[in-house]
Amino acid sequence: MTKISILGCGWLGFPLAKNLIAKGHSINGSTTSENKLTILKEVGINRFLVALESESVSETICDFLAESEILIIDIPPKLRAVDPYSEKKVFVDKINNLIPFIEKSTVKNVLFVSSTSVYSDENDxxxxxxxxxPETESGKQLFLAEQLLQxxxxxxxxILRFGGLIGEDRHPVKHLAGKENLENPDAPINxxxxxxxxxxxxxxxxQSxxxxxxxxVAPFHPTREEYYTQKAKEQNLDLPKFDSKKSxxxxxxxxxxxxxxxxYQFKLDQY
Known part of the structure; x- marks a missing residue:
């Protein structure tokens, strides 16, 4: 049994925690919502209310990390409200504030959930x-955070750089359905x-x-137009319309x- 702390029991962190518990690991899980503490406890997660801010970290962080060998950091940058011209590196500051607590803890290994947005949008x-x-503010701060940790x-x-995230309750086609003049019809999905x-x-x-x-990213790369048109048909949604003249x-x-x-073999039948 390995003691693992998961910072961020959200869309991915929560089912990940349940999976790891089922395989015999002991899991400390964090949330920023008091309402979710009961939900975490019900599935066997040692729950902690942890707020990671750009200027401070909750006092509970030491107990959250106590006796853990592995820390999984799965918190989104959430930078949409940040002024792109500001010098403030909000997400980077959060990770920088967290690092001294990791250093003083029993954690030997960190898994940082990042994104393929750290790469530029080039034909490559x-x-x-x-x-x-990176071209986006989110991508820039993720890359800086990666460097701080490594x-x-x-x-x-x-560092684990995920492509676009999908699941039973999360799929881009729901956002694209019925829209017109969409860009990049021939771009491959990732x-x-x-x-x-x-x-x-x-x-x-x-495998340590x-x-x-x-x-x-799954090794499955049909074009955006092919993929989202087919998914819209499967879910009886209005078809998205792409503009071949756009980049x-x-x-x-x-x-x-x-x-x-x-x-690792990807489960391509779920895409």
Whole structure:
């Protein structure tokens, strides 16, 4: 049994915690909502109310990390309200404030959930060897946070860069249905299902693959127009309409390293 702390028991962190508990691990889970504490307790998660701010960290952070060997950081940057011209690095500051507490804890390994948004939108085949060149504020701060964690020698960090997240209750087609003049009809999709997110994390933990970087995207890349049109038909939604004259980014994120190093097979029937 391994003691694991999951910072952020949200859309991914909560089902991940349940999966890891079922496999015999002891899980500390955090939430920022008091209303969710009971839900975490009901499934066997040792629950903690932890708020990670740009200027402070909740006093509960020490108890949350106590006796854990692994810390999984799964908190979104949430930077939409941040002025893009501001010098404030809100998310980076949060991670910077967290690091001294990790250093003083029993945590030996950190898994940081990042995003493929750290790569630029170029017509390219992207691997882990591709140097990040983020264009969005969120991507920029994620990349800076990655560097802060991996450069720290008090623990080993694996970076997991997810593509677009989908699941039974989460799919971009619901947002795109019925819309017109959509860009990038010929651009390949780069998505990953919640079940594969959990499967990849489980493989990293089981195989102790630390101090690594992985791009986590299913090896399934039909064009946006093909994929979302088909998904709209399957769900009886209004078909999205694409404009072929609008820019076509041909970026493909490779998952070869995950398939090779982790020997992981994506469950493509759920896409």
């Amino acid at each position: 085949f992207i691997t882990e060897e591709t140097f990040p060149d 450069q720290n020698h008090n623990f080993e960090t694996t 998505l990953i299902h919640q079940n594969d997110c959990i499967g990849v994390i489980d493989a990293i933990i089981n 693959k630390w101090n690594e970087v992985f791009n986590a 076509n980014i041909k970026k493909v994120i490779s998952s070869e390293k995950i398939e090779t190093i982790l020997n």
